[in-house]
Structures are given as C-alpha cells and as structure tokens.
Amino acid sequence: MNSKTGQNRRSGAAGYRGRLAPSPTGYFHLGHLATFETARRRAREEEGILVFRNDNLDSRRCRPEYVEAMYDDLRWFGFSWVEGPDVGGDCGPYNQDERIAHYRDAWLTLCRLGYVYACRCSRRDVLNNLSAPHEGEDEPVYPGTCRPETFGDPGDGDSAPGTVSWRFRVSEGEKVTVEDGNLGTRNFVAGVDFGDFVIWRRDGLPSYHLAAVVDDAAMRITEVVRGADLLVSTARQILIYRALGLPAPEYYHCPLVRDESGRRLAKRNGALSLRALRGNGYRPSEILQMAGARTRR
Numbered sequence: 309m310n311s312k313t314g315q316n317r318r319s320g321a322a323g324y325r326g327r328l329a330p331s332p333t334g335y336f337h338l339g340h341l342a343t344f345e346t347a348r349r350r351a352r353e354e355e356g357i358l359v360f361r362n363d364n365l366d367s368r369r370c371r372p373e374y375v376e377a378m379y380d381d382l383r384w385f386g387f388s389w390v391e392g393p394d395v396g397g398d399c400g401p402y403n404q405d406e407r408i409a410h411y412r413d414a415w416l417t418l419c420r421l422g423y424v425y426a427c428r429c430s431r432r433d434v435l436n437n438l439s440a441p442h443e444g445e446d447e448p449v450y451p452g453t454c455r456p457e458t459f460g461d462p463g464d465g466d467s468a469p470g471t472v473s474w475r476f477r478v479s480e481g482e483k484v485t486v487e488d489g490n491l492g493t494r495n496f497v498a499g500v501d502f503g504d505f506v507i508w509r510r511d512g513l514p515s516y517h518l519a520a521v522v523d524d525a526a527m528r529i530t531e532v533v534r535g536a537d538l539l540v541s542t543a544r545q546i547l548i549y550r551a552l553g554l555p556a557p558e559y560y561h562c563p564l565v566r567d568e569s570g571r572r573l574a575k576r577n578g579a580l581s582l583r584a585l586r587g588n589g590y591r592p593s594e595i596l597q598m599a600g601a602r603t604r605r
C-alpha cells in the first residue's frame with residue numbers, strides 16, 4: 309500500500325481487477341462507452357480481469373428496459389467480464405439491490421466509530437445522492453446545519469424523528485491525494501472542496517459513495533476507471549476507505565465526452581445514445597472511434 313495515499317498498490321500485473329459498474333437509469337451514450345472502453349483497455353494492458361456490477365439502487369430511475377439495453381449494448385460492443393465465485397465473497401455479476409445488508413453493516417460500523425450524524429436537511433439533496441452525480445454539478449459544501457458538537461453513535465433513526473439522512477463527518481482540513489493513473493496527482497481538502505456528505509438514507513438505502521466503496525472493496529478492485537466528473541466523489545470515497553480501515557484502489561479518471569456545443573454528454577443527448585447510433589447503421593468500431601474523437605476535443 310502507498311503509505312501517503314492509502315491507495316492499494318498491485319503486487320503484479322496478474323492481480324489487476326477492474327470493473328464495469330453502470331447504472332441502468334437510461335440508455336447509454338458515447339460518454340459511457342468511452343469509460344467502458346478505457347476500463348477494457350486498462351484491464352488488457354494489465355493482463356487483468358473485469359468484474360461487472362449493476363448499480364441499480366435507484367429504483368425510481370432504473371427500469372427493466374434499461375437493464376436489458378445495458379447488457380445488450382455491452383455485448384454488442386464485445387465487452388465481457390468474469391462471472392462466478394472468483395469475483396469475491398459472492399458470485400458475480402453483482403446487483404447492488406441484493407447487497408443492502410453489506411452496505412448497512414458498513415454504515416453501522418461508521419456510526420459506531422463516530423463518523424456519522426443524523427441530518428434533517430434537504431430531501432432533494434438526499435435523493436440526488438443515490439446516484440453518482442454524472443448529470444449535475446457536484447453538490448455544494450454542506451453548511452453544517454445539523455452537525456453536532458460531539459459525535460457519538462446516532463442510532464438508526466427511530467429515536468431521531470425528522471431525520472432524512474445520515475451524513476459522513478469529514479475532518480475539516482484533512483488532505484486527500486488522488487494519485488490518478490491518467491490525470492496525475494490531484495489534491496483535495498475536506499471541508500473546502502467538499503463537505504459532510506450523505507452516507508445513508510431514511511428509506512434504508514446507502515448513498516452512491518458508500519455502496520461504491522463497500523462493493524469495490526468486496527470485489528477486490530485494484531483500479532477504478534470512471535469519468536473525470538467523479539474526481540471529487542473519489543476524494544470522498546477515499547475518506548470512507550480510511551474510516552473503515554480498508555485500502556483504496558488506484559484510480560484512472562477518463563476525460564468527459566462533449567456534445568457539439570462543448571457540454572458534457574448526458575442521457576438527454578438522445579441522438580448520441582448507443583441505441584440511436586446502432587439504429588443508424590454504424591458499426592461498433594465506428595462508434596468506438598466517435599467516442600474517442602469526442603473525448604480528445
């Protein structure tokens with residue numbers, strides 16, 4: 309392990325474990341494809357494997373037709389991943405909605421360790437925290453409205469009516485260094501670049517951050533490939549690894565894919581969805597090229 313960053317160092321190329329962790333909340337576009345393709349390339353370069361995880365916790369937005377399209381698109385582009393008991397404690401592929409007990413255990417551990425407090429603020433923020441913040445800007449620094457003077461175990465909420473979420477308390481001024489395989493060294497300061505963030509929701513679900521950390525650790529992921537819009541989320545997640553005493557993986561953040569006007573792609577860019585491009589007769593290699601070309605712009 310790198311003692312400065314706490315990030316997991318691989319002992320050899322054969323140990324590389326990457327992952328594909330899409331959320332079936334819409335049809336995928338060139339941006340998703342660029343990230344999947346980078347994950348595939350990294351696993352090949354390192355002679356490692358890819359594990360598949362279906363990040364389907366957002367039951368409002370995850371729909372069966374998107375799940376079907378997710379597998380269909382990935383297979384059409386020739387993606388493959390390992391399945392079976394090798395993948396971790398459970399058999400992969402993982403479905404996050406089947407793993408709530410694991411997230412709950414981690415949340416209760418963080419509560420016991422004094423990292424968590426009950427929060428009555430902003431239901432909308434809480435809902436937004438269920439998914440990775442791909443389609444919006446990063447959340448504002450939490451002003452600390454519900455932050456208590458001292459931190460004990462906040463309990464599971466029945467004793468604190470009005471709780472809408474539980475927040476992870478960051479130590480103001482704590483430095484988080486992300487040694488990124490693509491972007492180099494990036495430094496963040498807790499309390500400045502991001503504040504206390506939602507870790508658990510009143511409705512019994514983890515935030516994206518907690519679920520990602522618990523799963524990446526359980527899947528023994530050595531490198532997380534994700535979009536550069538998640539850099540600050542990575543810094544938050546490194547604090548969860550530290551709190552839980554787990555080694556963080558290495559990271560490789562991909563540049564974002566832009567539309568014609570330079571805005572990063574979102575699921576609203578229907579014309580650049582993989583479905584639409586396939587429907588227009590493009591071949592996989594051509595679509596992959598398009599994703600690469602837009603990334604470099």
Ligand code: GLU
Pocket residue numbers: 329330331363440442520532533534535538
């Ligand atoms: N399911 C998340 C997404 O698609 C995963 C992001 C990540 O942790 O890399 O945005």
